Amino acid sequence: MLLYLPIAEIPVSVLIILSMGGAVGFISGMFGVGGGFLLTPLLIFTGIPPSVAVASVASQIVASSTSGALVHWRRKSVDMKLAITLLAAGSVGSAIGVSVFRYLRAIGQLDLVLALSYVTFLGFIGILMLVESLRAIQRKRDGKKSRTRKTGHHNWVHRLPFKVRYRRSKLYISVIPVLGLGATIGFLGTMLGIGGGFIMVPALIYLLRVPTSVVIGTSLVQIVGTMAIATLLYAVTVGTVDVVLAMALMVGGVFGAQIGARLGQSLQGEQLRLLLALIVLGVGLRFLVDLVVEPGELYSLAILERRGA
Amino acid sequence: MRAAEFPATVLIVLLALLCLSSAAFSEELVTALSTDQIEIASNFDGSEIVIFGSIERGSAAATRASYDLIITAAGPLETVVARRKERVLGVWINQSNRQFSDLPSYYAVMSSKPLDAITTDQIADRYRLGLNNLQTQGARTAHSPADDQRFIDGLFRLKMSENLYHYNSDGVHFLSPRLFRTTLDLPANVPVGDYTVTINLFADSSRLATSTHRFRISKIGFERATYDFAKNQSVLYGIATVFIAVFTGWLAGLIFRRD
Numbered sequence: 134m135l136l137y138l139p140i141a142e143i144p145v146s147v148l149i150i151l152s153m154g155g156a157v158g159f160i161s162g163m164f165g166v167g168g169g170f171l172l173t174p175l176l177i178f179t180g181i182p183p184s185v186a187v188a189s190v191a192s193q194i195v196a197s198s199t200s201g202a203l204v205h206w207r208r209k210s211v212d213m214k215l216a217i218t219l220l221a222a223g224s225v226g227s228a229i230g231v232s233v234f235r236y237l238r239a240i241g242q243l244d245l246v247l248a249l250s251y252v253t254f255l256g257f258i259g260i261l262m263l264v265e266s267l268r269a270i271q272r273k274r275d276g277k278k279s280r281t282r283k284t285g286h287h288n289w290v291h292r293l294p295f296k297v298r299y300r301r302s303k304l305y306i307s308v309i310p311v312l313g314l315g316a317t318i319g320f321l322g323t324m325l326g327i328g329g330g331f332i333m334v335p336a337l338i339y340l341l342r343v344p345t346s347v348v349i350g351t352s353l354v355q356i357v358g359t360m361a362i363a364t365l366l367y368a369v370t371v372g373t374v375d376v377v378l379a380m381a382l383m384v385g386g387v388f389g390a391q392i393g394a395r396l397g398q399s400l401q402g403e404q405l406r407l408l409l410a411l412i413v414l415g416v417g418l419r420f421l422v423d424l425v426v427e428p429g430e431l432y433s434l435a436i437l438e439r440r441g442a
Numbered sequence: 443m444r445a446a447e448f449p450a451t452v453l454i455v456l457l458a459l460l461c462l463s464s465a466a467f468s469e470e471l472v473t474a475l476s477t478d479q480i481e482i483a484s485n486f487d488g489s490e491i492v493i494f495g496s497i498e499r500g501s502a503a504a505t506r507a508s509y510d511l512i513i514t515a516a517g518p519l520e521t522v523v524a525r526r527k528e529r530v531l532g533v534w535i536n537q538s539n540r541q542f543s544d545l546p547s548y549y550a551v552m553s554s555k556p557l558d559a560i561t562t563d564q565i566a567d568r569y570r571l572g573l574n575n576l577q578t579q580g581a582r583t584a585h586s587p588a589d590d591q592r593f594i595d596g597l598f599r600l601k602m603s604e605n606l607y608h609y610n611s612d613g614v615h616f617l618s619p620r621l622f623r624t625t626l627d628l629p630a631n632v633p634v635g636d637y638t639v640t641i642n643l644f645a646d647s648s649r650l651a652t653s654t655h656r657f658r659i660s661k662i663g664f665e666r667a668t669y670d671f672a673k674n675q676s677v678l679y680g681i682a683t684v685f686i687a688v689f690t691g692w693l694a695g696l697i698f699r700r701d
Contacts, residue, residue: 135630137486139665140672144487144630192687199691200698241525241536249533357691361684368680372672376683383687387694424533431527432596433536439520439547439633 140375141185147381149179154193154385161197161386162393164409165349167328167356169194170258172382174251174416181378183247184238187326188367188374189382194328194360196383197390198353205350212301212347216354218308219315219333223359226319231366234324238371241435248420250325255417258331262410269403290340302343302351310341315355323363328356467500469509471653473641480628480659488630491657493552493639494623506645510553510560511614512571513642515626517548517606517659518635524597540593542578547633548606549576552613552624561647569642569649573598573609605629634659 135144153175161168169190176186205211237243293307314336322329333352337343343351368374473495480489497509521543528537553560557572566572578594601607605627614624626639636658643651661669672679 135485135487137482137484137665139661139668142631142634144485192683195684195687196691196694199688200695203692203695241523241539245533245535357688361687364684364687365677365680368672368683369676372676374672374680374683376668376672376679376686379683380686380690383690387690387698390694391698426534427529428527428534430600431534432593432600433525433527434597434600435523435525436547437521437523437541439635440518 136377136381138185138375138378140373141181141378143181145179145181145378150378150381151385153179154382155389158197158386158389158391159393159396160389160409160412162390163396163405164393165201166409167194167198167330168386169322169327170251170255170325170331171412171416172386173326174420177247178419182373183244184234184371184373185375185378187234187247187324188364188371189376189379190326191323191360191367192364192374192376192379193382193386195357195364196379197386198328198330198356198360200387200390202350202353202357205353208350210347211350211354212299212343213354215299215302215304215311215343215347216351216358218297218311219318219351219355220358222312222315223319223322223355224362226316226321227323227359227363228366229316230320230323231363231370233320234367235371245424247325248424250321252417252420252424254321254325254327255413255420259410259414259417262406262413266403266406266410270407273403291342302347304341304343306341314340315359318355319359319363322356322359323366328360330356468503469643469645469650470498470500471641471643471651472496472498473653473655475639475655475657478655478657480632480657481662482634482659482665483662484665486630488632489628491626491628492623493626493641493655494621495641495653496622497620497643497651499620508645509616509620510555510644511622511624511641512551512553512557512560512566512644513614513624513639514552514571515548515550515637515639516546517633517637518546519544520547520633521545522597524593524600526593526596538589540590542597545576545578545597547635548628548637549573549601550608550610550626552610552626554612554614554616554622556611560644561649565647565649571642573607604631606632628659632659634661 134147136147136150137144153172157168157172157175160166160171172193173186173190176190177183202211234243237246290310291306293309295308296305297308297311298305314333318329318333318336321327321332330352333355334348337348337352338345364374473493476492476494480491493513521541522545523539523541525536525539527534529535530537551557551572557566561571567575570576578597598607606629608627614622616622636656639655639657641653641655642649660666671682
């Protein structure tokens with residue numbers, strides 16, 4: 134059955150969109166990740182224009198992160214002060230991301246930069262995850278216990294000026310790395326159509342030494358806010374947010390996430406992480422292949438202006 | 443003839459001559475479209491329009507071996523940039539480009555025979571019939587006509603692969619020597635706007651008659667409302683989309699919450 138997307142102006146198969154949203158939602162529910170980094174590439178691979186894919190996935194990330202953020206907020210496992218600071222910086226980063234996006238689109242190099250960024254980002258994260266999960270499997274086989282990180286242990290970041298107290302995280306830390314992190318995640322997340330939780334959570338834990346009890350909740354709140362700003366900016370500037378596509382993705386994603394969350398509890402963590410690492414590397418590899426292999430059609434068309442509509 | 447009947451006879455002869463002169467055309471086209479409105483709803487997957495008509499022969503019509511028709515349909519004009527990928531440092535990147543202004547976003551040519559079997563190139567060019575006669579002048583730079591041609595070929599190839607540019611040299615069918623019809627195929631990604639259909643009647647390489655029709659393709663209902671909302675009230679649309687997202691996330695948490 135076909136669904137005509139009013140903003141993208143192309144029909145898509147409802148089944149394919151629901152399945153994609155469901156599959157990515159499944160992965161997100163199982164691993165506790167946003168899933169944007171898989172959903173945006175998948176949409177691009179099935180022929181949806183990148184500008185529509187990135188902008189519409191931004192709104193879907195708002196939906197998928199909201200339910201998690203609400204759960205954490207009710208449990209009070211969110212450092213709101215930290216989240217809002219990250220969010221404020223994230224909005225600025227997001228605005229910069231949208232301008233860069235528009236510029237690249239105008240000069241016809243958006244696809245290239247997206248592909249290069251995805252290869253780099255997914256390749257890097259994928260290899261990190263692969264190494265981490267293989268080590269974890271090895272440690273489990275050897276019967277060793279996993280090392281506990283020491284929160285509150287100071288590193289170079291803690292020696293920067295303009296310190297602010299974040300009571301909930303029991304942190305007294307300079308606001309500079311917080312703003313820098315928020316802005317970077319906001320910029321990357323907006324331009325690539327990803328939530329950024331992938332980078333945010335490890336950065337909060339290792340760089341800022343935020344306790345693990347509030348890390349995920351804080352990160353989710355920041356993602357909801359930043360992606361909401363990104364959606365608004367995309368709608369107002371390039372106008373490629375397709376609400377019908379976003380809603381179809383949300384529906385599939387929500388159901389998939391529920392199944393994934395339930396299933397994820399009964400399977401082994403380390404092997405799942407290995408599987409995810411392989412999926413991430415696979416998607417990155419696909420982008421690389423598309424970049425390096427001579428394309429079948431060297432020419433492409435972009436419509437600059439259409440009259441009489 | 444008696445003197446009294448003379449004026450009556452002259453009158454009758456004059457009337458007869460008048461009637462004959464009003465029928466002294468050679469050929470005329472009487473044509474119609476099956477519809478002049480195509481509406482894009484949520485399950486739109488392309489459509490088609492039937493163009494049909496008859497050739498009326500007047501008293502001045504010469505005997506013709508056969509008639510031929512060239513029918514064109516042109517969609518709203520657009521400005522397009524064609525880009526070509528080249529290999530830079532191992533990666534395929536968009537490098538050179540050409541801009542085409544005021545090209546039809548959709549252009550179909552249907553004829554009863556191949557165009558060069560119906561008329562000469564000069565005449566086809568004069569009436570702008572045929573894909574080659576689309577105005578691609580603007581894209582021609584002074585220094586590399588061969589390269590310009592490659593871009594033009596690329597443009598046509600891409601448009602034809604999407605069925606937006608279409609040439610069917612066997613597309614017009616004659617149901618009888620003077621009754622014809624053709625079907626215009628509109629693909630799923632057909633652009634919205636006003637279209638012009640021109641029907642040209644040919645015989646012995648010259649154009650005898652022409653007729654024009656218009657039709658419109660528009661989004662309706664929900665699709666149109668959404669599109670207009672997104673275009674004209676983009677801020678509200680963005681806020682509404684965010685609201686829908688937050689609401690969906692909240693609702694999902696509510697439905698699936700396990701206490």
